[in-house]
Amino acid sequence: MTPLLEVDGLVKHFPLRRGTLRAVDGVSFRIELGETLGVVGESGCGKSTLARLILRLIDADAGEVRFRGEDLFAASDTRLKRVRRDLQLVFQDPYASLNPRMTTRDAIAFNLLIHGTARSSARERADAILDDVGLDPALFGGRYPHELSGGQRQRVNIARALVLDPCLMVLDEPVSALDKSVQAQVLNLLQRVKADRALTYLLISHDLNVIEYVSDRVIVMYLGQVVETGPVTELTEHPRHPYTQALFASAPTMAPTQRLERPPITGDPPNPVNPPSGCRFRTRCAFAMPQCAEVSPPLLALGPQHTVACHLFTTN
Amino acid sequence: MLSVSSSETAPAVRPSHVTRVAGPPSYWRLVGRRLARDPVTLAAGALLGAVALSAIFAPLLAPYDPTTGSIRLRLASIGAPGHPLGTDEQGRDMLSRLLFGGRMTLLAALTPIVVACVFGSALGIVAGYLGGVLNAVIMRVSDVLYAFPAILLAIAISGALGPGLGNTLISLSVVFLPRIIRVAEAVTVQTKSLEFVSAARAGGAGPWPIVRYHLLPNVLAPILVFTSTQVSLSIILAAGLSFLGLGVTPPAAEWGLMLNTLRQSIYVNAWVPALPGLAIFVVSMVFNLLSDGLRDAMELRT
Numbered sequence: 001m002t003p004l005l006e007v008d009g010l011v012k013h014f015p016l017r018r019g020t021l022r023a024v025d026g027v028s029f030r031i032e033l034g035e036t037l038g039v040v041g042e043s044g045c046g047k048s049t050l051a052r053l054i055l056r057l058i059d060a061d062a063g064e065v066r067f068r069g070e071d072l073f074a075a076s077d078t079r080l081k082r083v084r085r086d087l088q089l090v091f092q093d094p095y096a097s098l099n100p101r102m103t104t105r106d107a108i109a110f111n112l113l114i115h116g117t118a119r120s121s122a123r124e125r126a127d128a129i130l131d132d133v134g135l136d137p138a139l140f141g142g143r144y145p146h147e148l149s150g151g152q153r154q155r156v157n158i159a160r161a162l163v164l165d166p167c168l169m170v171l172d173e174p175v176s177a178l179d180k181s182v183q184a185q186v187l188n189l190l191q192r193v194k195a196d197r198a199l200t201y202l203l204i205s206h207d208l209n210v211i212e213y214v215s216d217r218v219i220v221m222y223l224g225q226v227v228e229t230g231p232v233t234e235l236t237e238h239p240r241h242p243y244t245q246a247l248f249a250s251a252p253t254m255a256p257t258q259r260l261e262r263p264p265i266t267g268d269p270p271n272p273v274n275p276p277s278g279c280r281f282r283t284r285c286a287f288a289m290p291q292c293a294e295v296s297p298p299l300l301a302l303g304p305q306h307t308v309a310c311h312l313f314t315t316n
Numbered sequence: 317m318l319s320v321s322s323s324e325t326a327p328a329v330r331p332s333h334v335t336r337v338a339g340p341p342s343y344w345r346l347v348g349r350r351l352a353r354d355p356v357t358l359a360a361g362a363l364l365g366a367v368a369l370s371a372i373f374a375p376l377l378a379p380y381d382p383t384t385g386s387i388r389l390r391l392a393s394i395g396a397p398g399h400p401l402g403t404d405e406q407g408r409d410m411l412s413r414l415l416f417g418g419r420m421t422l423l424a425a426l427t428p429i430v431v432a433c434v435f436g437s438a439l440g441i442v443a444g445y446l447g448g449v450l451n452a453v454i455m456r457v458s459d460v461l462y463a464f465p466a467i468l469l470a471i472a473i474s475g476a477l478g479p480g481l482g483n484t485l486i487s488l489s490v491v492f493l494p495r496i497i498r499v500a501e502a503v504t505v506q507t508k509s510l511e512f513v514s515a516a517r518a519g520g521a522g523p524w525p526i527v528r529y530h531l532l533p534n535v536l537a538p539i540l541v542f543t544s545t546q547v548s549l550s551i552i553l554a555a556g557l558s559f560l561g562l563g564v565t566p567p568a569a570e571w572g573l574m575l576n577t578l579r580q581s582i583y584v585n586a587w588v589p590a591l592p593g594l595a596i597f598v599v600s601m602v603f604n605l606l607s608d609g610l611r612d613a614m615e616l617r618t
Binding site for chain 2: 093
């Protein structure tokens with residue numbers, strides 16, 4: 001069976017005045033129907049660019065994205081319009097992602113109108129979806145974004161994506177702009193609609209708690225490249241890549257005995273305009289070897305689903 | 317029986333009046349409500365309404381023909397019998413000339429603003445939305461025009477084209493066009509990069525629905541507010557061109573022209589020559605106050 005989404009060797013470089021910013025540099029993965037794939041990494045590692053590339057909101061420089069076996073980058077405009085109903089995106093910023101001059105009902109109905117649904121039935125379905133995401137359509141349908149809280153806006157964002165009845169939802173930091181208490185509500189909502197509608201999620205987040213709470217499998221990214229992939233329990237309990245280890249170790253813990261005296265990783269990631277040669281993590285890695293500076297480590301399979309890109313495992 | 321049936325139907329039908337009670341007012345109603353709470357803007361609006369009405373109905377309101385005077389009644393003071401605002405250096409009734417002059421000044425000042433707003437918005441939005449070479453061409457050309465001070469550009473174009481109302485309209489339109497293009501382009505580029513535009517694209521919307529429903533409603537308000545700030549400048553420029561003999565030609569009544577022809581009489585009767593200047597000042601002030609009020613009322617609180 002073909003996976004729902006296959007990403008193969010995706011590359012996006014942004015030309016700058018000084019050099020090129022290698023936002024996404026050869027990323028490959030696949031998503032099976034019904035799973036939640038988490039993508040985690042520090043800010044600036046290319047997570048959001050990845051989301052926009054998959055949805056063809058920006059054009060990739062190289063690589064392929066196949067949705068149900070169909071090459072999205074080769075799709076015609078009309079075909080792409082049809083495919084976009086199945087592939088929806090929820091944005092990070094609940095403030096910039098809603099048109100300030102559209103009521104919530106109109107914002108949701110807009111997605112149906114452009115696909116040829118009649119105005120009255122589009123509004124009816126918008127109301128039904130609003131109800132589904134926990135907003136009373138009689139109360140919130142006529143409101144403008146500035147009259148909603150952050151959590152309510154994010155519910156509208158989710159409703160706007162759901163109204164097209166998608167198959168795969170790309171969630172780009174869906175809760176990172178929200179308060180902790182509201183985060184849980186929105187995550188629970190996402191879990192519920194996923195079960196109700198048999199959705200598949202690609203969840204992008206820098207928050208390990210969110211990733212652990214929701215994901216089935218996780219991809220760890222560092223400076224535009226995948227360093228480790230695996231089932232979420234495997235990665236949290238037995239992270240293999242030094243970066244993944246540092247990442248999970250640096251997550252704040254509630255248990256005082258497990259608190260660390262020193263941060264497991266220091267400094268900022270190197271500038272993606274001129275990334276280090278070979279392994280990109282070597283400048284911050286405690287296990288860096290001479291060969292790390294020369295050869296970029298390939299992704300190696302450690303288990304049936306666990307892969308890692310590190311020379312610690314290529315030599316053995 | 318009756319009570320049972322009503323209690324059964326009540327929950328099934330969503331009471332439509334609830335939506336109206338709970339639903340907030342539409343954006344434009346909100347703007348209207350904010351304007352109504354702003355006494356300065358209201359007063360400015362009322363004054364502008366009075367000026368506009370007097371300009372429109374000048375032929376009915378003016379007691380005399382604005383272009384024929386009486387040699388015997390030159391430079392009558394304010395309050396002279398039959399001439400409440402006196403007469404000018406040719407004995408023409410000042411009240412009649414001010415009424416007709418307002419008509420001409422407003423026409424010469426507002427027409428270029430409307431023209432520049434329509435074409436400037438269109439060019440600016442196209443440049444901002446499409447970007448690329450088209451943006452570079454439109455923006456660099458308007459930069460060249462914008463580099464000249466407004467009054468200098470107006471004088472240069474009017475001087476080259478010659479005096480007359482038509483040429484005044486052309487030169488002032490050229491003065492205001494690049495200003496509005498720049499603002500329209502800037503807000504379009506800013507709005508285009510917001511995530512709700514990406515969200516519409518991700519939903520499958522083509523360029524036209526995005527421009528129509530997501531871009532225009534968000535860029536038109538800032539453009540209109542900016543345009544309204546330019547009206548007072550346009551009034552001063554229109555009157556200034558006439559004052560310099562590059563605008564409306566005598567014997568037509570126009571505030572700037574009146575100021576010019578009455579200039580010498582200031583030593584004989586200081587108050588009568590001051591009247592057209594006062595009119596220019598008041599009307600441009602009114603437009604400034606109105607645009608300030610409009611900016612506050614149209615501001616979106618997010």
